[in-house]
Amino acid sequence: MRHVLLCFCVLLGGLGGLSSSPRLPCVAGQATPPPVRSAAGEEEEFTLDVVNISLPVTVLNQQGRFIADLSQADFEVFENNRRQSIIAFQRRDGLPLNIAILMDTSTSVRYRLAFEREAITEFLGKLLDNRRDQASFVTFDDEPRIRAGFTNDFQQLARVVNSVTTANGRTALYDAIKQVCLEQMPSASTRRRAILLVTDGGDTASDTTLDEAISIAQRAEVTIYAISTKGGGVFRVEGNPYFNMDDRNLKRLCKETGGDVFFPSDLKQTKRAYDLAKDYLRNQYFLVYEPSETRNNKGFREIEVRVPKHRGARILTRRGYFPGGLATGTK
Template identity: 30%
Template sequence: MNRSDIIMKMAMIVNRFLGSVCGKCLVGMVLLLVTMMPGISSHQVVLRSDLVLVPVSVYDRRGRFVSGLRAEDFILYDDGRRRPIVFFSAETEAEHLSRPLALILLLDASHSIAAILHEQQSAVASLLSALGDRTMVSIVSFHQRPEVLLDFTVDKDEALRTFLRRRRIGGNTAIFDALCFAIKRLSALPDADLRRIVVIISDGLDTASETDYRACARAAQREGIAVYSVWIPLYSPSGGRLKARRPTKGFIEVAEETGGKFFRVGTVEEALNPRAVVDLRPVFQAVIDDLRHQYYLGFYPPGDAHPGFHRVRVTVKRKGVRVDARRRGYLVR
């Protein structure tokens, strides 16, 4: 374990436990005496518990990840004011996920989506293989209520069997109730160093939720959970042709506001062709690539930060690149 790995692990622990329990700008210190660890140079790392970590991805004009950036290449703004970057780590391993991951596959149980998911054996097998041995996977199905089909496990064969198993088909669909349920399950996991994500696959039409999507987004932001929304649209006739039924407001936004991504899958032609097979492999590969290519920037909020949500923005001192800050802000209680 190198110096950057050690600092990252301690930062995650501080952020998750001390920061979430102690609330607004706790100034207690955590001391990591790395001199006790073999192979690490003698120094002392001091981490404050109010450190805010911002995952960032940087892409060139062709959409390729930009590697080799340093802390001085980034500029970070907190509510429009520039803040010094006090922590930096490049998590850019190309072959394997460098940190353990907990993933919930949140699956819409409506008839159209269930039929598509049952055809995804190859896609899901590729996803589970790429996640690595340390990744914990849970599978939750939902219609009006969420149902845990598989608790967290590292057994990828069991996860694949569960994913492909025929499920009960529901009527009303409560997307945001199910999403908040998944976020709570991820939040309850004890390992502070876990990256936590939800991949929700749905037609995006919420007909029964009692929970507003903003509550899900706030809960995910507090715990550093990223939501990846996968939209397989339904189509309705309009003006003599078929048009996709837009997802309920929040289905796209919750991905954008939690540092995840939104994907649209399928076309009108595929929807009209009974022999066409929707392929989720490109989406799953995009999620894996996204997890493999991130920088982490850390900063401290001002001591007088007011309670509420604070907006974070990141830029890069390089032309011709696009910056994707995966955390839009942070919450002060």
Template identity: 30%
Template sequence: MRYSRLWVLCLLLASTEIGHAQENPLDLVHTPVPPAPAPKPVEAGAVTSRLSGRLRVDVNLVLVPMTVTDTLNRLVTGLEASNFEVYDNGTGQAIKSFSTEDAPVSIGIVFDLSGSMQSKFARARRALSEFMSTSNPLDEFFVVAFNDRPAVVVDYTSQVDDVEARMMMLRPENRTALVDAVYLGVDKLKQAKYDRKALLILSDGGDNRSRYTEAELRRVVREGDLQIYAIGIFDQYAPTHEEQMGPVMLNEMCEMTGGRMFRVLDVAELGDIATRISAELRNQYVVGYRPSEVKKDGNWRKLKVRLIPPPGFPELTVHYRQGYYAPSQ
């Protein structure tokens, strides 16, 4: 287990952006949103290993994690490699590896602490506890909480009690910097221990405070090797444009990475949905292939997976990452 460390409050950010003396609960462990880095194309799903503290990438093998659901949106397990066909930039690929094991995952939790979450906070916190308690015992977690700005409030840990104790100390208030929070979560996952990485977002609305744009967020999400799941606790009648666009943005982020967004109209459903997402992360198919056409040009390569259901099965849907960046050298 990694030890938790206390991040120092960034005084410069406080003086330039906050502009008032009102205490923010996230000031306790404030982590500035990272500056936008220059694009570094890295192959999504590549096999990785750590050597002397640096990340090595085997660019010859692409790994594609997938989830399969039926017409009733239920999880489908028990399929074989012969039930999948993979296409890289339109060219069919020979599957070299196939796995369904419950491998550990590094999971970032992006938790909304804006003022509109006050009536939903207790249930959302319990849903988070259920998600972690039903995950693989070896999974590691961190938590990015956000209102006016995001902060890492729990660093990497495999101890559910560490997360629950910290969440008990937080209170919802202020506005919603959702884009900045997801951006920080993606950046934090670069420090992950495991090859499999995921973000779980719990939020009830759109962004109205971030410094980063949605376009900048899309770029880092496409470059990252991760899946995004979201639990959207949206009001039935969203009064502002930002709240109306919140579900659209979250759904786009999820589909881009092969994850899914679950829309919640009744907060009593939160626990069941959180447990369901945990089950999906533990029951994924991972297909590996070596691209038949290797071009180290740093360009985006589109993935397509075709599902061939066994005889007698109903129509099935496969959820997977939309593509990856080829290596540049």
């Protein structure tokens, strides 16, 4: 006789990032449900998958300023349009971060390489000042190269960043995202994971597609932020972005993983973009919920977070997830 299987507490989001919150217990079912019979009278086997989902959330008002001092009661979470119960909550303070800096070193950015090094080094210096966060450094042209694993040693990272003095070849942006998500993020010390892309947004060399890169990042629970290196010129009209395909793809990559993209038009705005990216990472709430739908289907589950008291707010969080957790070989 085939029986119903129960799989309890596959912890997608993990509660390791809730440093000041108690770890929630996994509670097993009290009895095995009766078997389900098919139309032919045979007992069908299915799996229940009870999952805790974690969400880093940034909330901005209409002027782009962070909305601080929100409580758990201010948030509503929906999965596939169904209201969910928030079972754990933490404010923005005290949440350690693992962030991978991905720097474009292809031919298209060779004239901006020196400024990129300077800006990334300054960004890391500000980000790692509390010694609790960790960063890694990756470059990509024809292929990605992991140049430094996760560390909070700023001096080591600064030396590695400043050793990058040449830029040539094509751009394997999506391959770099895939490699970092599959090879680096599983060893991260916290479930609050992010990527900062420094790139013009083009991809001319990857075997990985945009859709695959998004899917892999979502499975790895990685939030992607990007700073465009295009600067002024033909891609800007009166200081505003003119979204060609590369720009739109970069925007979609960030939005669907819960991050944001910045299109600075000059060096001053570029430095401001790095400060904003740091502030976004520093100003996050952390929500955990247990999905009410426990059937173990493999389809994508859409997530929406609302803050009803601030209806005009802009809310940054990942668009959804795939049941089953971290990707381990997605093509």
